[in-house]
Amino acid sequence: MFESVAEVSDLEKARAALRSAERRVGVRHREERVTLAPAVPLPLTGLLPGGELPRGAAVTVAGSASLLCWLLGATQAGRWAVVVGWPQLGGIALAEAGVDLERVALVPDVRGEGATVLAALVDGAETVVAGPDVRLTPGERRRLLARAREREATLVCPTDWEGAALGLRVERAEWGGASRGDFWLREARLAVVRRSRMDGAGQRFMVVRDRAGAITVQAAVAAKRVREAVG
Amino acid sequence: MSTADTTRTAVLWVPDWPVVAGLAVAGLGSHVPAAVLGGSSSSGAGAGTGQRLVAVSAVARAAGVRRGMRRRQAQERCPDLVLLPVDDGRDAREFEPVAVAAETVVAGLEIARPGLVLLPADGAARYHGSEEALAQALVEQVADRTGHECQVGVADGFLAAVLAARESHVVPPGGSRAYLAPRPVGELLHAAAVPSSGGGTARGTGGADVGAVAELADLWRRLGLHTLGDLAALPEASVHARFGDAGTWAQRLARGEDVRPPARRRIEGEITAAQELDPPATRVDVATFAARRLADDLHHQLGSRGLACGRLRITARAVDPVTGDARTLERLWRVDDGALGGLTAARITDRVRWQLEGWLTASAVARGRGARAAQRQANAPDRFQDREGGVRRTWKQSGAHLEDGAAPESEPALEIAHLALTAEEVAPAGVLQPRLWGPSAGEDLRARRALERVQGLLGGDAVLTLQVQGGRDPRDRVHLVPFGEEAPPARDPGRPWPGALPQPGPSLVLPEPVPAAVLDADGRPVVIDVRLALSGAPARVQVEATPGVAPASARDLACTVVDWAGPWPVAERWWSVAARRRVFLQVVADDGRGLLLSATAGAWSLEALYD
Numbered sequence: 140m141f142e143s144v145a146e147v148s149d150l151e152k153a154r155a156a157l158r159s160a161e162r163r164v165g166v167r168h169r170e171e172r173v174t175l176a177p178a179v180p181l182p183l184t185g186l187l188p189g190g191e192l193p194r195g196a197a198v199t200v201a202g203s204a205s206l207l208c209w210l211l212g213a214t215q216a217g218r219w220a221v222v223v224g225w226p227q228l229g230g231i232a233l234a235e236a237g238v239d240l241e242r243v244a245l246v247p248d249v250r251g252e253g254a255t256v257l258a259a260l261v262d263g264a265e266t267v268v269a270g271p272d273v274r275l276t277p278g279e280r281r282r283l284l285a286r287a288r289e290r291e292a293t294l295v296c297p298t299d300w301e302g303a304a305l306g307l308r309v310e311r312a313e314w315g316g317a318s319r320g321d322f323w324l325r326e327a328r329l330a331v332v333r334r335s336r337m338d339g340a341g342q343r344f345m346v347v348r349d350r351a352g353a354i355t356v357q358a359a360v361a362a363k364r365v366r367e368a369v370g
Numbered sequence: 371m372s373t374a375d376t377t378r379t380a381v382l383w384v385p386d387w388p389v390v391a392g393l394a395v396a397g398l399g400s401h402v403p404a405a406v407l408g409g410s411s412s413s414g415a416g417a418g419t420g421q422r423l424v425a426v427s428a429v430a431r432a433a434g435v436r437r438g439m440r441r442r443q444a445q446e447r448c449p450d451l452v453l454l455p456v457d458d459g460r461d462a463r464e465f466e467p468v469a470v471a472a473e474t475v476v477a478g479l480e481i482a483r484p485g486l487v488l489l490p491a492d493g494a495a496r497y498h499g500s501e502e503a504l505a506q507a508l509v510e511q512v513a514d515r516t517g518h519e520c521q522v523g524v525a526d527g528f529l530a531a532v533l534a535a536r537e538s539h540v541v542p543p544g545g546s547r548a549y550l551a552p553r554p555v556g557e558l559l560h561a562a563a564v565p566s567s568g569g570g571t572a573r574g575t576g577g578a579d580v581g582a583v584a585e586l587a588d589l590w591r592r593l594g595l596h597t598l599g600d601l602a603a604l605p606e607a608s609v610h611a612r613f614g615d616a617g618t619w620a621q622r623l624a625r626g627e628d629v630r631p632p633a634r635r636r637i638e639g640e641i642t643a644a645q646e647l648d649p650p651a652t653r654v655d656v657a658t659f660a661a662r663r664l665a666d667d668l669h670h671q672l673g674s675r676g677l678a679c680g681r682l683r684i685t686a687r688a689v690d691p692v693t694g695d696a697r698t699l700e701r702l703w704r705v706d707d708g709a710l711g712g713l714t715a716a717r718i719t720d721r722v723r724w725q726l727e728g729w730l731t732a733s734a735v736a737r738g739r740g741a742r743a744a745q746r747q748a749n750a751p752d753r754f755q756d757r758e759g760g761v762r763r764t765w766k767q768s769g770a771h772l773e774d775g776a777a778p779e780s781e782p783a784l785e786i787a788h789l790a791l792t793a794e795e796v797a798p799a800g801v802l803q804p805r806l807w808g809p810s811a812g813e814d815l816r817a818r819r820a821l822e823r824v825q826g827l828l829g830g831d832a833v834l835t836l837q838v839q840g841g842r843d844p845r846d847r848v849h850l851v852p853f854g855e856e857a858p859p860a861r862d863p864g865r866p867w868p869g870a871l872p873q874p875g876p877s878l879v880l881p882e883p884v885p886a887a888v889l890d891a892d893g894r895p896v897v898i899d900v901r902l903a904l905s906g907a908p909a910r911v912q913v914e915a916t917p918g919v920a921p922a923s924a925r926d927l928a929c930t931v932v933d934w935a936g937p938w939p940v941a942e943r944w945w946s947v948a949a950r951r952r953v954f955l956q957v958v959a960d961d962g963r964g965l966l967l968s969a970t971a972g973a974w975s976l977e978a979l980y981d
Binding site: 202203204205207208219221226227228229230231232233234235240241242243244245246247248249250252255256259260262263264265309311312313314315317318319320321322323324325327348352 | 816817818819820821823824827828832833834835836837838844847848850853872873874875876877878879880881907933934935936956958961962963964978979980981
């Protein structure tokens with residue numbers, strides 16, 4: 140008991156020291172209060188600033204090919220999407236994500252000419268996915284990005300891309316629903332961190348695919364940070 | 371007025387065509403009593419009545435078998451009746467020789483349905499002397515060339531001609547109305563029996579399907595309109611007001627008029643450019659050189675006749691230099707991309723070159739992909755040259771992809787001895803109409819050009835389009851076609867595929883399954899017995915890291931299983947050589963990803979990943 144009293148007095152002492160320091164320097168300490176956003180499920184496009192893949196920019200979607208397929212399906216809207224250098228990407232997953240297969244082309248093997256192929260495609264297709272098999276030097280990446288900016292195309296990459304306008308990183312993808320042999324894999328929860336030019340440090344989302352196949356997004360934490368002065 | 375609306379028409383009718391065609395395909399003679407059994411009761415009158423006879427041969431008819439009977443009833447009358455299945459495709463296919471035979475007598479005919487051909491009679495009758503002579507010539511030609519018996523009737527107007535053909539009769543000009551007048555209204559069915567799939571030319575206005583006409587005829591009988599003459603005598607406006615389009619259609623036919631002028635087919639022969647290659651070409655550049663000339667030739671032929679084509683067929687006869695076996699390689703490309711500026715000689719050459727590369731290098735694939743890949747890099751396109759106003763670029767041939775060094779003499783490549791280009795779906799140039807919506811609408815011209823440019827860089831097979839086809843595992847369900855090539859999916863996705871893996875599909879499908887080990891909690895391999903029971907709950911999965919085979923995502927995979935689903939057995943095509951028996955298992959690894967594993971004969975492999 141005495142110890143706790145002693146602690147309180149320590150805290151008081153510390154606060155007093157801080158206050159005196161603040162008075163001396165002229166800086167006011169403010170306490171930060173974080174309010175959690177209400178968990179309102181949004182459609183998948185809620186994950187994207189403005190609800191669209193940015194045009195004329197690079198986007199990275201790391202850690203989950205499913206999320207990439209879903210995003211392509213949600214934002215395609217009659218645009219062409221070409222997947223380059225990614226033979227593993229599942230065609231069925233693309234079709235189920237609602238991608239219009241009439242406007243999808245695949246270039247699975249670029250035969251060492253990744254930069255040339257991507258440059259040609261950026262000229263024509265609105266969305267170009269540069270898969271893991273495409274090897275690019277940093278210089279080629281910069282030139283491609285400049286070309287994409289000029290042509291208003293979107294470069295989507297499952298790995299890092301320097302200068303990407305939007306970065307989505309899936310920190311953990313949690314598949315489930317199997318119930319030890321009773322059902323099958325049908326639910327997924329993806330913890331996504333979004334980094335974009337707008338919200339710099341990173342905003343967290345939870346992308347949920349429910350049993351029926353509906354995909355929703357919940358903004359996980361920190362919708363609003365309120366700072367208030369302490370008297 | 372009525373004479374202005376009618377065309378002197380000859381109708382060539384082969385009685386009981388479905389049976390005749392079925393017997394011909396089955397290799398049976400016409401002396402065998404036979405009947406075609408309908409697939410389903412299309413009238414829908416009796417649910418559960420099962421199949422009924424759709425067509426009956428003359429011999430069977432003599433035994434008392436009639437159309438519309440059930441199978442049991444028919445077999446009662448005629449125990450050795452041969453029953454044939456309904457097959458519209460077979461009927462149409464088998465009828466083509468008959469149409470061609472008729473075309474040797476009269477140019478420009480219309481196939482109303484398999485078994486029934488309309489021909490313009492006036493000109494041909496003048497040429498042959500009389501309508502009887504024309505009919506005789508037709509019957510003789512068809513019998514000579516195909517061996518089928520047919521009947522010909524000539525009259526004004528469609529219905530009168532059809533009915534005249536059933537009696538082998540020539541109705542004098544202007545006599546059609548009188549000829550039709552005493553006949554019962556039910557006879558309209560002979561004009562209406564146009565299956566929707568029969569050549570796509572539904573005769574008459576909307577109401578011409580069998581069910582509707584039968585209903586209408588029945589109604590008229592009950593109303594006291596027994597003959598076609600009764601129907602013809604009614605005022606037109608009243609008929610249309612009460613019976614709609616179908617009524618108008620029937621009345622026009624009953625008056626011996628035509629609903630519309632016959633849509634005569636005019637055969638544009640397929641345009642072909644072909645060349646024997648002597649000595650046979652083993653290298654792509656040699657073959658392409660020949661193809662270039664053929665393409666120019668084809669383009670010139672099309673241009674001089676003012677035609678455009680919708681499809682390009684490339685046929686090559688390949689000879690195995692050792693055994694001398696010849697086989698024909700063939701591929702079809704859709705080229706009706708009007709937006710891309712039509713089919714130029716350069717575009718034809720490109721398509722042929724991709725094709726030849728595919729064929730000539732396919733035999734070299736076995737000799738090691740690595741060598742070829744290295745060589746492709748060495749043969750990178752050295753220069754682009756603009757052609758045809760910059761619309762189409764072609765790359766300068768810098769050399770063959772099959773070099774002598776890469777192809778050892780001990781195993782010679784395929785040799786191409788004959789090359790042919792055929793322009794199909796030929797139509798007058800300028801009538802080709804792009805679709806209003808969809809990928810050929812021209813709006814996404816930029817994307818198509820870009821894809822063609824990539825095809826020019828990497829070859830035709832490097833750019834693929836994706837279709838979903840029928841199948842059970844995620845690899846089988848994807849149908850990849852080179853961009854621009856026409857190859858319909860092998861399996862219909864609309865059919866039920868029992869045992870197919872449930873949604874969602876895995877996001878990463880390994881191109882080749884990677885060997886894996888599935889262990890239970892005690893470290894023993896999980897085995898599936900004949901009753902599909904797992905020997906133990908899967909607890910660990912280890913993927914054998916095969917360098918170069920496993921993709922990065924599955925490289926170092928050794929994980930603990932937290933959840934699993936299955937096992938699901940899939941036994942495919944067990945009756946054939948390509949039989950496959952697999953058991954699928956879904957597993958959730960401790961890192962949250964899902965794995966799709968399959969077991970064949972006790973050996974597990976990793977098929978796909980859910981991430």
